[in-house]
Amino acid sequence: xxxEKLTLKDLAAxxxxxxxxxxxxxxxxSASVARMVMKATRGPTxxxxxxxxxxxxxxxxxxxxxxxxxxxxxxxNVAATASxxxxxxxxMKRRGALKYEHVDIIAFGGxxxxxxxxxxxxxxxxxxxxxxxxxxxxxxxxxxxGIQRSGGTPYCAWTTTSPAGKVIPGKPQWKxxxxxxxxxxxxAYVATASPAYPLDLIKKVRRGxxxxxxxxxxxxxxxxxxxxFPTNMGIKLARLAVQTCLxxxxxxxxxxxHPVYKLSGPSEAIARRPEMKKPVEEYLKPQGRxxxxxxxxxxxxxxxxxxxxxxxxxxxxxxxxGFA
Amino acid sequence: MSIKISEMAGWREIPVAGVAxxxxxxxxxxxxxxxxxxxxxxxxxGCALCHFFCPDGAISLVNEKAKVDYDFCKGCGIxxxxxxxxxxxMVPER
Numbered sequence: 165x166x167x168e169k170l171t172l173k174d175l176a177a178x179x180x181x182x183x184x185x186x187x188x189x190x191x192x193x194s195a196s197v198a199r200m201v202m203k204a205t206r207g208p209t210x211x212x213x214x215x216x217x218x219x220x221x222x223x224x225x226x227x228x229x230x231x232x233x234x235x236x237x238x239x240x241n242v243a244a245t246a247s248x249x250x251x252x253x254x255x256m257k258r259r260g261a262l263k264y265e266h267v268d269i270i271a272f273g274g275x276x277x278x279x280x281x282x283x284x285x286x287x288x289x290x291x292x293x294x295x296x297x298x299x300x301x302x303x304x305x306x307x308x309x310g311i312q313r314s315g316g317t318p319y320c321a322w323t324t325t326s327p328a329g330k331v332i333p334g335k336p337q338w339k340x341x342x343x344x345x346x347x348x349x350x351x352a353y354v355a356t357a358s359p360a361y362p363l364d365l366i367k368k369v370r371r372g373x374x375x376x377x378x379x380x381x382x383x384x385x386x387x388x389x390x391x392x393f394p395t396n397m398g399i400k401l402a403r404l405a406v407q408t409c410l411x412x413x414x415x416x417x418x419x420x421x422h423p424v425y426k427l428s429g430p431s432e433a434i435a436r437r438p439e440m441k442k443p444v445e446e447y448l449k450p451q452g453r454x455x456x457x458x459x460x461x462x463x464x465x466x467x468x469x470x471x472x473x474x475x476x477x478x479x480x481x482x483x484x485x486g487f488a
Numbered sequence: 489m490s491i492k493i494s495e496m497a498g499w500r501e502i503p504v505a506g507v508a509x510x511x512x513x514x515x516x517x518x519x520x521x522x523x524x525x526x527x528x529x530x531x532x533x534g535c536a537l538c539h540f541f542c543p544d545g546a547i548s549l550v551n552e553k554a555k556v557d558y559d560f561c562k563g564c565g566i567x568x569x570x571x572x573x574x575x576x577x578m579v580p581e582r
Contacts, residue, residue, distance in 0.1 A: 172536045172540065176539045176540070180545040184513060188543060188544075190562035191562075191564030192564075193543065195543035196542065200540055224512075225506060225508055226510045227514065227515055228512060229512035362537070362541070395566070398566060400569060
């Protein structure tokens with residue numbers, strides 16, 4: 165892939181396309197993610213956003229924080245809406261009615277709008293092969309409506325609809341492997357990213373925009389309200405998620421009928437030096453949604469199962485990426 | 489009573505719904521803040537990490553130093569927590 169050299173210094177000088185004054189919570193990492201994503205755009209850009217925190221809190225009528233053409237339609241159909249924009253632009257171009265050579269299209273969806281409610285629309289754009297980038301900002305529950313569990317909520321996490329108690333230990337199910345499911349659709353480009361590594365995230369957005377066909381970026385977005393941690397800890401947790409291999413960073417595309425998986429910087433380093441991998445407890449402990457795993461007494465069995473689950477997924481990824 | 493389709497309103501006549509037309513910068517979210525980040529310019533290396541991490545786009549680089557826009561900073565403290573040289577300190581608002 166051809167690549168313009170992106171540096172943090174140059175990107176910092178680029179004006180924000182998501183303006184200050186939005187009403188995302190203090191310490192909301194989803195807002196940082198959206199700002200970084202918009203830094204990677206190449207020129208004229210249209211953004212569509214599914215129902216969710218990002219949509220609601222950036223467009224409190226009559227105010228908008230978006231400095232680009234922006235549309236919200238419904239919860240379930242941001243992918244379909246974005247695909248309509250792409251098709252309309254194609255038709256305009258064919259008729260010579262489009263004054264731009266190229267327009268970037270970005271669809272933002274949260275985990276609710278992607279794993280669950282918007283899943284069929286997402287699957288549809290992948291199958292139809294629309295040329296756009298879908299960004300999943302994953303805060304791992306329906307945070308905007310009050311912390312209900314979603315397909316993206318991890319095992320044992322407390323939410324208001326998976327309360328931890330005597331009967332269940334928080335969410336009894338595991339997180340859906342959404343990014344791998346997207347890869348299996350033969351998407352042009354798929355990557356995971358963490359806002360703790362801004363340049364990696366921004367480069368992946370750019371590659372997703374440059375890819376011809378549907379691209380998908382899965383970004384972990386710690387939520388101060390729903391995960392129950394102090395407002396200054398979001399980026400630290402986004403980093404720990406990577407360092408514990410709970411949320412490894414990788415890219416994938418297809419070549420000659422085969423998926424090619426490539427680990428990114430921090431995760432590749434762990435693959436080469438496994439002793440760098442941190443125990444998952446370091447990630448769980450600062451979060452109130454996992455407090456029941458440590459208080460009133462340590463739930464050794466659950467902690468063991470969580471660590472095993474992570475190890476299992478990590479070794480599967482290592483195989484896919486050609487390690488081990 | 490029958491209505492001919494040709495007599496019905498087309499999309500051009502339907503009122504436009506929900507257009508957000510005022511910039512969010514008119515609402516100063518700085519008044520949410522209970523702690524204020526103070527940048528030590530001598531320590532700041534201008535690495536720009538705080539600019540990217542800030543959820544509110546409230547930090548920019550001016551002459552290679554981090555500068556906080558207190559109109560919009562909500563005081564979350566991510567910048568102080570993440571600064572690699574500890575050049576930002578959070579102090580209580582009066």
